[in-house]
Amino acid sequence: MKTTRVAAGLVGALMVTLWCTGAASGASSPHSVRVTSLAALQSAVDAAKPGDEVLLADGVYNAGTAVTIRRSGTATAPITVSAEHIGRARITGSTGFAFSGASYVVLRGFQLRHGGSLQVPPGSTHIQLTRNDVQLTGAGNWFTVSGDDAQVDHNIFHDRTSQGVFLQILGPANDMAKRVWVHHNYFYNHAFAGANGGESIRLGLSDHQSYSANAILEYNLFEKANGDIEAISVKSSDNIVRYNTIRDSRGYIVLRHGNRSVVEGNLLFDSGIRFHGNDHRIVNNYVANTGGRDIVFGSGDEADSGPTSKLHDRPDRDTVAFNTLLGSGDLVHGDGGKFDPKDCVLADNIMVGTSGSAVAMPTGSIVKYQGNIVWGTAPGSIPTGGYRSVDPKLTKDAAGLFRLTSGSPAINASVGSYPYAAKDFDLQARVGVFDIGADEYVASGVTRIPLTTNDVGPNSA
Numbered sequence: 001m002k003t004t005r006v007a008a009g010l011v012g013a014l015m016v017t018l019w020c021t022g023a024a025s026g027a028s029s030p031h032s033v034r035v036t037s038l039a040a041l042q043s044a045v046d047a048a049k050p051g052d053e054v055l056l057a058d059g060v061y062n063a064g065t066a067v068t069i070r071r072s073g074t075a076t077a078p079i080t081v082s083a084e085h086i087g088r089a090r091i092t093g094s095t096g097f098a099f100s101g102a103s104y105v106v107l108r109g110f111q112l113r114h115g116g117s118l119q120v121p122p123g124s125t126h127i128q129l130t131r132n133d134v135q136l137t138g139a140g141n142w143f144t145v146s147g148d149d150a151q152v153d154h155n156i157f158h159d160r161t162s163q164g165v166f167l168q169i170l171g172p173a174n175d176m177a178k179r180v181w182v183h184h185n186y187f188y189n190h191a192f193a194g195a196n197g198g199e200s201i202r203l204g205l206s207d208h209q210s211y212s213a214n215a216i217l218e219y220n221l222f223e224k225a226n227g228d229i230e231a232i233s234v235k236s237s238d239n240i241v242r243y244n245t246i247r248d249s250r251g252y253i254v255l256r257h258g259n260r261s262v263v264e265g266n267l268l269f270d271s272g273i274r275f276h277g278n279d280h281r282i283v284n285n286y287v288a289n290t291g292g293r294d295i296v297f298g299s300g301d302e303a304d305s306g307p308t309s310k311l312h313d314r315p316d317r318d319t320v321a322f323n324t325l326l327g328s329g330d331l332v333h334g335d336g337g338k339f340d341p342k343d344c345v346l347a348d349n350i351m352v353g354t355s356g357s358a359v360a361m362p363t364g365s366i367v368k369y370q371g372n373i374v375w376g377t378a379p380g381s382i383p384t385g386g387y388r389s390v391d392p393k394l395t396k397d398a399a400g401l402f403r404l405t406s407g408s409p410a411i412n413a414s415v416g417s418y419p420y421a422a423k424d425f426d427l428q429a430r431v432g433v434f435d436i437g438a439d440e441y442v443a444s445g446v447t448r449i450p451l452t453t454n455d456v457g458p459n460s461a
Contacts, residue, residue, distance in 0.1 A: 030077065034084060041081075042067050050104070051077035055084040063093035063114055073104035075126070083109035086131050086458050096136075099124040099147075109458065112136060120147040122172040130154050131458040134166070141168040141202075148178040156457040158188040160227065163197045166190065169204065169215060169236075176204055176213035176236045185220045186457040190227030190251075198227020200251065204236030209257035209277075210307040212238040221451040222271075225249035231271065234261055243427075245451035246271040252296075255280055257305060257313065265425045265438075267401070267450045274298050274335075277305070278316040283421040285323045286401060286438045292329020292356050295320055297344065297365070299337030314339035321347045322414070322421040324394075324438040326402060328354045330380065334361035341365045346372065346382070348414040348421075350392050350437035352402075353377030358387070371415030373436055392437065399449035403439045410436035 030051030033044045038061050044054040050073040073079040081097075083089035086109040091097075095116040097107060106128040112118070115138035120127045124147040132155045136142045141164050145152065157166035166187055171177040182201065192198030200222055203215055213236040222244065225231035231251025232241060237258040246253070247269040255261050255275035263273055263280070268287045274296035275282065287294035300314030318341070325331045331351045334341060340362040348371040351358040357380025361367060369386025379387055390409045394402035404410055414434040422430050424440035426448045435441050454460060 037061070038063055038067055045069055045071060045079075045081060047071075048073075048079045048081075050074045050079065053080040053082065055082055056089040056110075057084050058088040060090045060092060063091055063095050066095045066098035066116075068098045068100055069102045069105055069107070070100045071105075072102050075104060078104040078106050078126070078128070080106040080108060082106070083111075085109070087111050087133050099127060102127065106130060107132070114138075117141055118143050120145045120150055122146045122177070125149050127151075128153070132156075133158075133458055135159050139164055141165045144168045144170055145180055146170045146172065146177050148180075150177065150180045152180070152182045152185065154184045154456070154458055154460060156186040156188065157200070158186070159191075160189070160198075161191050161193075163192050163194055163227075165197070165199045165202045167200070168202045169213065171208065171211070171213070174211075176208050176211040176215075178212075178214055180213065180215045182215070182217045183219045184456045184460060186453060187220065187222045187225060187231070189224040191224070192227035194227075196228060199233045200225045200227070200231045202230075202233045202235065203239060204234065204258065206235055206257050206310045207308040208236050209305060209309075210259075211236055215239045217241045218243045219451065219456070220244045221453065221456045222246040222251065223248050225251035225271075227251070230254040230256065230274075234258060237261065240264070242266065245269075247450070254298075256298075257309075262420075265423075265427070267425070267448075268294075269450070272296060275318060276300070276313045276315060278313070278318070280315075280318040281420055282318065282320045283322050283418070284423070284425045284438045286425050287323065288326040288402075289329075290327050292327050292331055292353070293333045294325040294327055295323065295332045297332070297334040297341045297361065299335035300339030300341070301337055303339050312337060315341040315344055317343045319345040319347070319418070321345065321349065321416075321418050322424070322434065322436070322438060323349045324402065324425075325349060325351045326353070329356040330358075330360040331356070331377070332359045332361070334365055336362045341367055344368070345370075346386070347416050347418065348372065348434065348436045350394070350410060351375070351377070351387075352392065352394065356380075358382055371413070371436060373410055397447065399447075401447075401449070403447070404435060404437065404441040406441070406443070408435075408441065411441050 187200040276298035301311040305313040359382040372387040393408040425438040
């Protein structure tokens, strides 16, 4: 790989020389180009070919106009636009980067402190936003991803006091961006004090609820996600939210609109899960909320939402199974509303409380209860045949998680068939008759721990 140092005043001539020399010699190997100004960065990006890497030297750069990425790489040879060293090229000013018709581009390692926002528009596909440190100065949503097959990973979004979300996934007017993958990001300290509009992640909007996004949000850490009661707000269909850790936050994982999403294997501390809509699966989650309401069957303002409705949809045919729920107050709560939950399932969960009740559902709810264990708290509205009142024999491990121990009545005791819960919250395969709760008892083996800042963000592995 060739490395060329490009000074601001010489960029045009040197770039022409660089590409012409490569062409004349018949070379087709990618180039790595180092630049020292935003003007040089724009010129280098404009000339980039598949496989090329453009590096911005360490320093602080004031942007009055956006650095626009129009060139495209390929699946095997993306174009990379990167800080020379992760976190040491800072972009300030009124704007930062923009994409226009670009595909297969990696934007990596910048410290973004500018105004405005960063948007991946429809038509710009396979864009990777990775290892960036994001604290923008403008109002509105900081990152909006509307292009298909984007990847947002190993970034930190932090310290916001204004209304707006850290990361929005949207799409064109009549669809959702497809297959967006959001992983190993750190969302920290959203402190907007208003009543609405301060989510860490918003996946869709109410008028996009009927569109399938097939997004995966996994292995992200949320701390002080207090800008909204929804840390993750899902307003589209057919998504997966799994293996995330939320702590010290008022924000929940919320399926606000849409259908057929999966919430699986998350570790939530003083947070929880709320859902509206149809055919969701809430499985293998560990929720320890001192205030209760670990799982909330959302209120129904209408039986079934139309494609543009902003009202709360009744939960229909949703399954809540193999979760471990700890805390005080009502552990499973139904918000009520005009339309109560219908044809839902609450099965094979461990519910250990210190006050309130295990389940508090509206009288008209139609819920199938089976195989649950309730301990330390009143059963509430769960019928006699839907639970056992026995000590599940949970013991706190070194990471602070309460797990099954040998001799627990939860072992090999589940009821019903839920094959989609076949891996517990440690991602270990359940064998034989599944154990009740999020943990499948294994005498020895690898156990999962909550995510820390060492696992996520720009400097993580």
